[in-house]
Amino acid sequence: MKLSVNRGPTFSAPTPARMTEKELVAACRRQDRRAQKELYDRYSRAMYTACYRICGDFDSANDALQEGFLKVFQKLDTFRGDSTVGAWMKVVIVRTALNKLRSRKIMEDLPLNHADEELDWGTSALDTEYLEKAIAKLPDGYRAVFVLIEVEGYKHKEVAEMLNITTGTSKSQLFYAKKKLREYLRHYV
CATH class of the missing domain: 1.10.1740.10 (RNA polymerase sigma factor, region 2, helix turn helix motif)
Incomplete structure (x- = not known):
């Protein structure tokens, strides 16, 4: 035992x-x-x-x-x-x-016109999956800036440093990203 x-x-x-x-x-x-x-x-x-x-x-x-x-x-x-x-x-x-x-060398440097205009960007009525698909269709540069600022909450200065672009370019790309998204989503809303 x-x-x-x-x-x-x-x-x-x-x-x-x-x-x-x-x-x-x-x-x-x-x-x-x-x-x-x-x-x-x-x-x-x-x-x-x-x-x-x-x-x-x-x-x-x-x-x-x-x-x-x-x-x-x-x-x-x-x-x-x-x-x-x-x-x-x-x-x-x-x-x-x-x-x-x-x-992938697809980052775009766009003209600065209209970059500082504020846009009314309301997405509450949009289906999330459809919005995700529309964001995915954006050109790489637009999409990167849009996601970093609108989704991840970074400031233009931070995004400019991360992407090695100017703050103005960041603002411009965000403006054009929103414009492009409006085009993609216009028939949906």
Whole structure:
């Protein structure tokens, strides 16, 4: 007969699914593959959506997502914790998607006329899926600026820096993106 000895409660590290953001980041920095998978699982859907909206097609969005997450894991030591890890990752992944778009060399530099006009942009009556399709039809430069400003909430100055264009060009491309979307959606509204 074997006697068991009670040595008190045992404490184990939480599984990645139960880790706080801080614990998860620390585990990823230690190259814990389960933690890296958990970080990917927690954020990949939202990050893919941003990539798709910028790139406009599934293959490019998937490529940008994968490249972006590789960069996230490579650069995680530079994350200082000034924001959430999700916000930090979004910047890395959005920049990766923009670089993918830029590599296709389709960014357009448009004239600045009408760039500062305010447009009444109401989308409440639109079906979301139809709007997403219309956004995907935009030329790459228009789509990138539109998504970054109208969807992701960046300012023109930030977008100009990310895309290596002038603030005026950012405003112009947003103006023309909205104009093009109105054309696409005119029969729908």
